[in-house]
Amino acid sequence: MALERGKLILSKKGKPQIEIGGKLFNPARGELSQSIWARLKELHGTEVEFEREGGQPKKIREVGSQFVPPATATAPTGHSKTFHQKGAGHQPTAGQPRTVKREFHNPYNFIPAPPRETNDPDLGDHEPATHDRFHSDRFTGRIRVTMEAITPLLVPDPNSCREDDNGHKTFALLLDSDGKPLLPSSSVRGMLRSAYEAVTNSRLGRFPRTNHGKRLAYRMEAREGLRLIPARIENGKIHLLTGTSEIGNNGSPSGPQYAAWLTRYSGNNKNTSRALTYSDGSLPQHGDKVECWVELVQHRSRKFKYWKVTKIDKIGANLGNPPAPSKPIRGWVCITNANIERKHDERVFFCEGTPPAGPFPVTDELREQWKQLIENYQEIHEEDLERRKKDSRRPDEYLGPKPGQTAWSRHVYTKKDRELQDGTLCYARLKNGNTGVEALFPVMITRELYPVAPWHLLDPSLRPASTMSELSPADRVFGWVMGDSDNQPRRPKNSRAFKGLLRIGPVTCDTSPDESVETFPGDGLPLAILAAPKPQQGRFYVAASPQGEAQRDGLSKIDAGYKPGKGLRGRKVFPHHSGLPANHWHSPLEDRTQRSNGPWQEYRRPIDNGREQRDDQNRSILGWIKQGARFSFDIHVTNLSKVELGALWFLLNLPERHYHRFGGGKPIGFGSVRLAGAECKLCTGLLLREWYRGWSDQGRSEEIPEDAMAAFKEALVRAYGRPRGKGSFEEISFIEAFLRACRGFDDALPIHYPRVTKQPHPQGESFKWFVANEKPGGRFALRDLVDDTGLPMLQDV
Incomplete structure (x- = not known):
């Protein structure tokens, strides 16, 4: 059904109305999308989209978004484990709440990082204590710490890496000369720094603007592709190529589809044996200027018409007599390769007569937007392209129907496509009223950039420090190196680094090799696939506000994305896997991943058709550190304030059954450790001076840490x-x-x-859950860590 537009108006009593051609309509509550109800006052006076039924506006939504019934987008508050109906394909009746069983927790969540109190005397920003002397009111000394492995620990030896021909890597455990586990002090320091940043709400130590200042992209909904109009860049202007159709409502064609279909691929391997060729037998190439005979065709299963090329050749060639019934056109060949499983045609862009709008100038904004979008495509697929290169496969080869096997679109691997040049074929989305071009895209079903980059959603008080005066507690205690925090020029006279006030001594294993090391024979244990970070998933990474709280379920993809006024969820963490059975880590080489009921062996990759799965998606290990292995190390501190010391002591003495995370494999349960402050020898600079004067041990104090912890909590x-x-x-x-x-x-x-199968899948395939989550009945957000009641299993639809 065609979409129409009107204006959202609020009555004096705040009731939403739709103004269409000067006439007001009063829609029922269920006819307004949830995103409108969420921003009712904000959207007053703005344009909205709707469908007409019986003359009345129905399914009213924001322009460019999908309609979400209000009852499906609002989850009840509290701690109930059931909110929505299981299955991404289920669509409840408007007004009836959905219920779903929450069946698993995501491996990661976020600790909120609200805007900081930068002027606070203890937790704010200021220059650190200098290293030239022991300050009289600050603490210096040594803290002895013990660490116990609560779950197995993964500490691979990078020098032992063995890589197979298929890219699979196998690692041995990092051991010392006595055969005991060797834990790098730098890794312990990294664990403590991450925790210290979180509990002091310090600046993020690593958040470079060069990476996070770029806008991320999301996959556009298929229906949005109908709004896009074929175009070509000529002499710095955007010329629309609308075929034989006028531009209808919302950019869609009023008649046949804009571009003509050009037969190209057939068979399971997408060969070109049945492709339409030139008279010399060669295949049409991207950008070729051609003349064609085309005929109008009614699509067999869908309600639209399109022009189909029946004969084609380069400009100037003799096409011969037209196959009846046909008409002649001139245009340009657009080749994007066999990038989806069911693709069989490419396109010819053309325009009969005068275009209904344009041409429009290629603005600097459009050029930058295009460049960022293409760079995003190419960066995301960099590893995929490198893998094909290693396997001597072309990026435009069709290897199979699964994601990653289809041919890559040309803009994914063609570096020169990063720039808009004369001759570029693309798709344009027009502004309201067809007054200009809002955005340009390389393909019809495409990615689109979110309105803002992650950097702009991070409060300035949380961005990495750019000067010594901006150092937060974690920077002062653990050290700081100037990065490109705010794109500020680096002045030669400004300090660029600070050593920090804390040092971790050597880590000693206090248990025997037999008690601390477990090794695996042969090719070792194949670990489960670890997913790469996907910050483009706005439902998980974007917060409803700068305070870091989770967004509501049911929002459209763009409404749940990186938009002004929102925030970031905070610091990424991997919660401890509590409640595992006592034998969870026993007999790891035995495949117990396909049992009917969990908990499953999430750390192991399942056997598939009787074969272990070892490829470039996962890693194997030849050993791990056993549960119960004990370690000890010293923390040497210099000139810590009482509050800075208190935060550290808090981390070393967490409540019972609370654990830090250390080493690799944290998403699949590895790395839980228990720390304890075992011995403390600290004194202030004043007492240290007295000690040196009198050669007595009066500078030692065992009560200072508890007093310091109280000061930290009060601050x-x-x-x-x-x-x-x-x-x-x-x-x-x-x-x-x-x-x-x-x-x-x-x-x-x-x-x-997230996955669509109850048991672990040999190929991982978590992407299927995210695909299902964008369908009606899905759109679940990652809940706040404190109130996280889990996520539902979604059907593979």
């Missing part, structure tokens, strides 16, 4: 209490979330990457 409540200065330490949002991550979940749900 945090003062700066971030709810409201400021009120409420307990444990109620502060990022402390509450941090403790939840350390403790894990209490509901016994399994923890694994």
Whole structure:
């Protein structure tokens, strides 16, 4: 059904109305999309889209978004485990709530990072204590720490890496000369720094603008592709190529599809044996200027018409007599390769008569937008292209129907396509009223850039420091190196690094090799596939506001994405896997991944058709550190303030059954450790001076850390209490979330990457869950860590 547009108006009583041609309509509540109800006052006076039924506007939604019934987008509050109907294909009746069983937890979540109190004397920003002396009111000394492995630890030896011909890598465990596990001090330091940043709400140590200043892209909904109009760049202008149709409502053609279909691919391998060729037998190439005979065709299963090329040749060739019934056209061949399983045709862009709009100038904004979009495509697929190159496969080869096997579109691997040049064939989306071009795209079903980059959603108080005066607590304690924090020029006289006030000594294994090391024979243990970060998934990574809280379920893809006024979820963490059975880590080489009921062996890649799965998607290990292995190390501190020391002591003495995460494999359950401050020798600069004067041990104090921890908690409540200065330490949002991550979940749900199968899949294929989540009945967001009741299984549709 064709979409129409009108204006959303609020009555004096705040009731939503739709103005169409000067006439007001009063739609029922269920006819307004959830995104409109969520921003009702904000959208007053703006244009909306709708469908007409019986003269009345129905399914009213924001321009360019999908209609979501209001009842399907609002989840009840509280801790209920059922909110929505299982199955991505289920669409409830408007007004009836959906219910679904929450069946698993995502392996990662986020600790909120609200805007910081940069002026706070203890937790704010200021220059660190200097290293030239022991400051009289600051603490210096040594803390002895013990660390116990609660789950197996993965600490691979990078020098032992063995890579097979198919790209599969196998690692041995990193051991010392005595055969005991060797833990790098730098890894322990990294674990502590991440935790210290979280509990002090410090600046993010690593968040370079060069990476996060680029806008991310999301896959456009298929229906949005109908709004796109074929175009060609000529003499710095955008010429629309609309075929024989006028531009209808919302950019869609009023008649046949804009571009003519050119037969190209056939068979399971997408060969070109039946392709339409030139008179000399050669295949039409991208950008060729051609003349064709075309005939009008009614699509067999869908309600649209299109022009089909019946004969083609380069300009100037003799096409001969037209196959009846046909008409002649001139245009340009657009080849994007066999990039989807069911593709059989390419396109010829053409325009009969005068285009209904344009030409439009290629603005600097459009050029930059295009460049960022193509760079995003190419960066995302960089590893895929490198893999094909290694296998001597062309990027335009069709290798199979699965994602990654189809041919890549030319803009994915052609570097020169990053720039808009004369002769570029593309698709244009027009602004309202066809007054100009809003955006340009390389293909019809394409990615689109979110309105803003992640960098712009991170509060300036959380961005990496650019000067010494901006150092936050974690920067001062653990050290700082200037990056490209805010694209500021680096002045030679400015300091670019600070050593920090903390050092981790050598880590010693206190248990024997037999008690601390487990090795695996042969080719070792094939680990499960670890997913790469996907920040383009706005439902998981984007917050409803700068405070970091989760977004609602049911939002459209663009509404859940990177938009002004939103925020980032915070610091990524991998909650402890609590509730695992006692034998979970026993007999790891035995495949127990396909049992009917969980918890499953999420750390192991399943056997497929009797064969172990070892390829470039996963890794194998020849050993791990056993549960119960114990280690010890010293933390040497210099000139820590009482609050800085208190934050450190808090991390070394977490409540019972709370654990830090260390090493690799955290998403699949590895790496939980228990820290404890075993011995403490600290003194202030004043006492240290007295000690040196009198050669006595009066500088030692065992009570200082507990006193310091109290000072840290008081400072945090003062700066971030709810409201400021009120409420307990444990109620502060990022402390509450941090403790939840350390403790894990209490509901016994399994923890694994989203998937559409109950048991682990040999090929991973978590992408299928995300595809299903964009369909009606899905659109689930990752909930706040403290209130995370899990995600539903979705059907593979």
